[in-house]
Amino acid sequence: MSLISVSGLRYAYPGAAVAALDGVELEIEPGEFVLVAGGSGSGKSTLLRAISGLVPHFHGGTFAGHVRVAGDDTREHGPGQLARHVGTLFQDPESQIVMGTVRAELAFALENRGLPRAEVARTVEETALALALDGLLERPTAELSGGELQRVALGASVVGRPAVVCLDEPTSQLDPVAGDELIALLRRLNEEQDLTVVLAEHRLERCLPAADRVLALGHGRVSFDGEPAQFLRWALREAPELSTPGARLLHGLGLEPQTAVKAARASLRAAGVLAAAGESRAAQDAPAAEARKAGAEGGGGRARRGDLLATFSRPAAGKPSHRAEQPALALEGVWHELRDGPAILRGASLRLLAGERVALMGRNGAGKSTLLRHAAGLMEPTRGRLRAAGRVALMLQNPGDYLVHDSVAAEAPRGALERFGLSELAARHPRELSGGERQRLALAIVLGEGAGGAPPPAVVCLDEPTRGMDRAAKQGLAELLCGLDAAVLVATHDTEFAAAFAGRVALMADGAVIADAPAAELLRGGIYFSTETARILDGLGGVLVAEQALELLRGSEVLL
Amino acid sequence: MSYRRRASPLHAARAAAAVCWCTALALATILAGNPLVLASLGAGVLLAGALAGVWRALRQALLLAAVMALTICVINALVTRQGLTVIWRFGDLPLLGQINVTLEATVYGALLGMRAATLLLLGALYSACVDPDAVLALFGRFSFRSALSASIATRMLPLLARDSRRLADAQRTRPGAAVGRVALLRASTAGVLDRALDVAATLEVRGYALAGARRRSGAGPLSRHDLAFSASAVVVLTCSGLGAVLGWAPFSAYPQLRMAAGLRVAALSLLLVLAALAPFADRRGVSP
Incomplete structure (x- = not known):
């Protein structure tokens, strides 16, 4: 008998005009590692939520068909009951941690089941060892890094020994190292514990080698179901954006x-x-x-x-200006030392000429976001010098933070909307936009073309702009950045995106720029920071x- | 302020003992009517913080506590019309009428401020030294869902504060006219609701709905620190209760200041501080 059986599944979120899933039929066998591919809005997350029972029990909406997990029909069993069979991991690690320490977090799901204390303690220890979390058990969850949090959240998902774990873009907020570690960990759990894995991801090249099977979704339907090698042949033919x-x-x-x-x-x-x-x-x-x-x-x-x-x-460094050697942005030995805390920047130096496009890379916590915040004047250096040839526009990590009005038209001037291909969406509510559209709207806002007489920016900084974006949206963003006259500095974990837009790459570690070279030089020979x-x-x-x-x-x- | 397990006797004590000890000190602070006794308790809390290795957390709270104490003192001095010893005459002020500041009202305001400050410092000490998950397990026996809601709300506060800072930063990087406060409030509320939904979804998939099936876990053997802090709580509570009932440290502010400052007051103050701090003397087995 299949572990997961989906038949005739149609589902629409409350108030949605279009079904998120439209006639999905599939069977998943025990021990399979299934990669779910598809563009934004294709129904990947909804399918995972249907397997975990959140659809329809948590989200409501219109539901037709059947989803059975280990024989339990999700119509009759809610997410709490299904949690015995299904572990679930979402995108944002911060929203998935509900307890104060790692040990309590791991124990939470087991205690909810009413397991005896000794069994809870033993299982927590074993899970921590299996996932290399044993050193973190007593640590407060508030002090963990993004990668550690995601590993803890994975531990909390699998601690109850579910038959299947559903993961919704778990690496989207992780650096390449932590992302690869998580995928390797999943493969190990799959091989050693026969754990069935259903993983939705955009970075397919990182996940395909680990997968046994690929499901491609498009417009809420399964458009491909087969082995990874077959999937690539199909994608090249039918859906190049997934290749x-x-x-x-x-x-x-x-x-x-x-x-x-x-x-x-x-x-x-x-x-x-x-x-x-x-x-x-x-x-x-x-x-x-x-x-x-x-x-x-x-x-x-x-x-x-x-x-x-x-x-x-x-060095294909964009369109560097030859107007003397005046940099558009120059950081010289910039330090940022917290009172009673660590130094987040340790003498970081970086120069950008007008028209240059630079990718800022490095592990989580390397100081990339802090450097961008200094560039835009959101933070003051405690030591060192910083000069900009004009206004520095900064787009922070979450584009939703910029969207505060009721309509797209109210967020940015008409001219800016036209330039960013958003004029047709002017009447829509910003929260209805897709990830890529939100990103473009936020960029239109921070560039401030025609906004209250703001001068055009000399430098445009973007902090992790491709999180959760599909390849088509990334390509669109890369083209957009290449069309800007200003110097562009983008902090990103996405090597493929960096290769697509940047002429130069600056690699940060421990608060300093440790390498600064043409993209072709820096991204060619590494293991993690390489396309x-x-x-x-x-x-x-x-x-x-x-x-x-x-x-x-x-x-x-x-x-x- | 957040809990972190440290090598201290208070951190090593189980949540029940630590909660009892903090509660006893809070009750003693509320019962203490004499400024000398209150000052001793305040100093005791600060010393306890230092001995527990959370001085930094208490130092941050101390600033807030000082501002709060001063505010209470000033307000009481200005609005209270009791006391015979006038130390400042403001004369007739519009709306407020005649304002005379008396020594008695000022001292009593200082007493109220000191009490509030000590309670705030005690709250900071509790946050830094008592494991919220253990408290959840403790009170979860009575009402797990309420305890969990309180625990998550506490945990969500710093997260929501970070979200708010992010939203504020995004608005600072927005060129042109500033966004209206109503729009910002709406966006901020939407962000809070999004977070709450995400956390609710996580609770669902972790089997929170089955929480009724939780077993009452065994408490395990009492450690030397459990016993020491429990005994300390009993002594602190008994002494302060007896002191209040038997009038060992009398104090009255109005109409004129009358405060005992003799041997009995000193003994009571010293006894309370020693009883509160005695458990910190034994540092065996305190490492996490």
């Missing part, structure tokens, strides 16, 4: 798409497109020198390849995105 950079790269070269970086490399090597491991690494170390050498030799395929390598290695394309090509030529790589590889007559 991964690696799949586009291999497909562009006429090869079968692969879900994992290792398999993709092997495929490229087998096709003679990529050299053996040692050779390709040697090649990545000196692309520019090779390009120069090729140029000196003149002509031939080798020369052409060298030119391309040089092209992609060159999938760069990882597949092992940093070859500083190529970061699939389309660049295809141009490079198709153009070279003599391949590595």
Whole structure:
């Protein structure tokens, strides 16, 4: 018998004109690792909430069909009863922690079931060990980092040994390291404890290698259900916005798409497109020198390849202005030391020229948001200097914080709405907008075009603008940023997004900028802070995105 | 202010003992009518905070407590028309009439302020030293849902404060005219409701609806710290009760100040402070 059985599921939220789920049929077997893919508004979250019983018991609305979990029909069993079978993890870790310490948080679900004290204590210890939370057990939840909170929330979801755990974009607020750790942890739980995992995510390239099966949703329907490799073939054909950079790269070269970086490399090597491991690494170390050498030799395929390598290695730093060397923004040795607390910035230095587009990367807590706040004048440095050539516009992490009026038209001037493609939504309530639309509206607000005589910004700073956005929305945002005249500084965990818009990347750690280099250089060779394309090509030529790589590889007559 | 388990006897005591000890000190503060006894209790609370390793938390509360005490003192001095010793004449003021500040009203205002300040400091000490989850488990035996609601509301306060700061920061980065307060209030309320919905959804999927099935957990053996703080609570409560009933430290403000400041008052003050702080002397087994 299937663990989860969904038949004829149609569901609409209260007051919604369109159904969020429209005729979903599926069966999930015990022990499967299922990745749920789809754009924003495709019904991913709603499907997960239907499995956990929140739909319809918590949200209300119109519900038709049946969802059965371990034999229990969700029509007859609410989320509390289903919690015995289903663990649920949402996007925002802060809203999922209800107790004061990690130990109490883990014990909460077990105590709700009325388990004996000794069993609660034993299970909490075991879960903490399994999830490497044992060192955090006595820590107050208020002091945990985002990654730690999400791990604790995962622990609280699985502590009761549910048969299935449903996760709704659990990595969207985590840095690449914490995100990868969480996915690896899920895979381990799946393999060792036979835990069924249903994971909804936008960053498919990070999750596909762990998945056994992919469900693609579109307009509330299952548009694909099959193995990850089949999914990539289908996505390339039917839904390119769901395809991964690696799949586009291999497909562009006429090869079968692969879900994992290792398999993709092997495929490229087998096709003679990529050299053996040692050779390709040697090649990545000196692309520019090779390009120069090729140029000196003149002509031939080798020369052409060298030119391309040089092209992609060159800092594509947007449209830097050559109006002298006056920076649009300059931070020189900026410190921010809290009274009776730690130093959040430790001598951070960064310069942006007009028209430059820079991605600010680093782990959670590295100081990225604080640096942006200093740039915009929301915080004052305790030491160091900061200069800006004009107004610094800052868009903070949550675009919803800017949306305080009853209509989109009241939020920003008409001209700004037109420029950001929002004029058709002018009459809508801002809270009805999708994530991508909200992001664009918030950007229109902070840029302040035509707002009370505010001058155009010299610098535009954005803090984690792609959280929860699908690929199409990210692409739209990247294009929008590339069209701005101002210098752009974006704090992001999203390497693919950084590669799409930034010419330069500044990497922060422990309050300081520890690396500042062209994107092609900084994002090409890492494990975490690297795009999938760069990882597949092992940093070859500083190529970061699939389309660049295809141009490079198709153009070279003599391949590595 | 938030709880964090530290290496102190008060942190090591179970919630029931710590709650009893704090309650005994609060009752003693309310019963104390003599400024010297009250001052001793205030000093005792501050010392307890230092011995519990939460001096920093108490220092923050001390500023607020001082402002509150001063405000109460000034208001009482200005609005009370009792007392015979006039120390300041404001004359006739519009609406307020004749205002004479008396020494008695000022001292009594200071006493009220000191009492409020001591209670506030005690609240800060409680927040920093008593595990809210353990208190939830303690009171959850009687009404789990009410205790959980109170616990979550306490936890949500800093979260909502962070949300409000975020909203305020977003408005500061918004160019042009400032957004109206009504719009901001509406947005802020919507944010609070969103948070509340998220937390409610989390409670649902963690089986909160089944909370009626909770078992009463066994209390486990009493530690030396449980016994010490329980005994301390009994002594503090008994002494302050007897002191109030038998008039060991009499004080009256009106019409003229009459305050005992003899050996009995000193002994009572010292006894209360020593009884309250005695459990901190034993630091065996206090590590988390």
